[in-house]
Amino acid sequence: MRQKELKTVVTFHTVTEAIAMETACMKEEIPGRIIPVPREIKAGCGLSWAMPADWVGNISQWMEKKDLSWESVGEYYI
Amino acid sequence: MIYLDNAATSLQKPEEVGKAVADAILHMGNPGRGIHGASLDAARMIYDTRSLISRLFHAKSPSQVAFTANSTESLNLAVEGIFRPGDHVITTMMEHNSVLRPLYRMEEKGVELTILPADKRGCINYEDFESAYKSNTRAVVCTHASNLTGNVNDLERIGRICKKLGILFLLDASQTAGVFDIDMEEMGIDVVCFTGHKGLLGPQGTGGICVREGLDIQPLVVGGSGVQSFLRTQPEQMPERLEAGTLNCHGLAGLHAALLYIGQTGMEYIRKREQYLMRRFYEGVKDIPGVMVYGDFSLESLDKRAPVVALNIGDYDSGEVADELAVSYEIYARAGAHCAPLMHQALGTEKQGAVRFSLSHFNTEEEIDQAVKAVRELSRH
Numbered sequence: 001m002r003q004k005e006l007k008t009v010v011t012f013h014t015v016t017e018a019i020a021m022e023t024a025c026m027k028e029e030i031p032g033r034i035i036p037v038p039r040e041i042k043a044g045c046g047l048s049w050a051m052p053a054d055w056v057g058n059i060s061q062w063m064e065k066k067d068l069s070w071e072s073v074g075e076y077y078i
Numbered sequence: 079m080i081y082l083d084n085a086a087t088s089l090q091k092p093e094e095v096g097k098a099v100a101d102a103i104l105h106m107g108n109p110g111r112g113i114h115g116a117s118l119d120a121a122r123m124i125y126d127t128r129s130l131i132s133r134l135f136h137a138k139s140p141s142q143v144a145f146t147a148n149s150t151e152s153l154n155l156a157v158e159g160i161f162r163p164g165d166h167v168i169t170t171m172m173e174h175n176s177v178l179r180p181l182y183r184m185e186e187k188g189v190e191l192t193i194l195p196a197d198k199r200g201c202i203n204y205e206d207f208e209s210a211y212k213s214n215t216r217a218v219v220c221t222h223a224s225n226l227t228g229n230v231n232d233l234e235r236i237g238r239i240c241k242k243l244g245i246l247f248l249l250d251a252s253q254t255a256g257v258f259d260i261d262m263e264e265m266g267i268d269v270v271c272f273t274g275h276k277g278l279l280g281p282q283g284t285g286g287i288c289v290r291e292g293l294d295i296q297p298l299v300v301g302g303s304g305v306q307s308f309l310r311t312q313p314e315q316m317p318e319r320l321e322a323g324t325l326n327c328h329g330l331a332g333l334h335a336a337l338l339y340i341g342q343t344g345m346e347y348i349r350k351r352e353q354y355l356m357r358r359f360y361e362g363v364k365d366i367p368g369v370m371v372y373g374d375f376s377l378e379s380l381d382k383r384a385p386v387v388a389l390n391i392g393d394y395d396s397g398e399v400a401d402e403l404a405v406s407y408e409i410y411a412r413a414g415a416h417c418a419p420l421m422h423q424a425l426g427t428e429k430q431g432a433v434r435f436s437l438s439h440f441n442t443e444e445e446i447d448q449a450v451k452a453v454r455e456l457s458r459h
């Protein structure tokens with residue numbers, strides 16, 4: 001398995017919210033990718049967005065500005 | 079063969095629609111049920127389709143668009159999911175059974191129903207909406223265009239009335255989506271129910287419902303959502319709230335391609351071309367002795383009509399005429415009641431039915447002229 005790294009993980013209520021996030025991030029070249037929701041956050045089968053924890057901006061503020069919806073933001077070793 | 083039954087389903091689709099369906103069947107996984115490429119590609123395509131639909135109807139966001147199999151499912155969802163015993167609902171004689179039957183079923187459960195009359199041309203009187211209003215009135219549910227006559231309702235006017243009365247406006251856009259402008263915001267529409275296989279030029283088995291943000295519709299079906307799996311209930315958030323089970327991703331890939339085609343071709347071009355062909359057909363048949371044309375063809379409504387012309391020849395059974403058109407001329411039109419019993423009642427054609435010619439922008443002038451010639455010949459027999 002890959003070595004765990006500190007990542008910022010955003011979770012969503014719906015798949016639609018997750019893909020909306022991916023679409024917006026790709027448009028503005030914000031690094032990251034969709035991963036399964038880590039069990040440290042929640043059991044289940046949803047999608048989350050994992051990105052470098054040292055990204056220069058504030059992801060919550062950025063998502064708010066972009067009118068995106070999400071459930072939670074946190075940092076985890078994954 | 080000349081296909082003039084586009085109000086039932088558009089037969090000629092843009093070439094890319096078929097290709098997109100074939101490609102999706104071979105390559106797309108289950109959208110939202112995994113994080114591998116096949117699943118994500120499907121989820122991305124579905125999201126893009128939601129975005130295109132939300133822009134088409136001016137919905138608040140792609141999340142407010144839920145996909146269903148067709149308008150009928152969407153209308154059942156809206157009617158069952160919004161109304162409760164004691165509510166009063168206003169509808170019209172112009173409606174298809176996809177509106178009427180869900181409402182009749184709710185009537186059995188205690189919903190009160192008022193059906194506004196239509197005149198002999200199949201037109202409603204807008205003042206009737208206000209006259210029908212009661213303190214328990216919850217909504218107007220009506221069609222944008224009659225599938226039988228092609229008469230188009232003034233959505234801005236109905237939306238204004240609903241807003242003034244403080245009631246919901248649920249729209250059946252089966253006959254107009256993809257051809258006529260529908261602006262939920264501007265027209266005050268709370269719910270748009272649409273099908274993908276008519277004017278939207280997509281595959282059968284695709285459709286959906288656009289819901290105004292903040293309006294909760296109780297789901298009709300619950301089950302797998304790909305998210306919030308340990309909840310005992312369906313997620314509260316749209317669109318998963320109204321989308322239990324695997325979507326028709328392959329069909330939606332076709333709808334996606336069709337929406338891109340409509341965007342590139344231009345809805346205005348499509349509408350004007352269809353209306354031009356409709357006028358050509360109407361002008362050709364209206365004065366043929368023994369031919370009776372139904373609907374509002376007054377000058378002021380000509381450029382607002384959906385591309386449908388319904389007629390009868392003498393007192394011939396409409397089914398006999400349609401059969402003769404199909405067998406002797408290879409012209410495919412639709413006879414019978416068109417699932418619009420009250421509209422036939424208003425037109426006085428319950429027994430005879432009517433022969434409906436419904437056009438596509440893919441039809442040619444030659445096809446229209448051949449159809450006129452066939453009607454003329456049949457009227458002589």
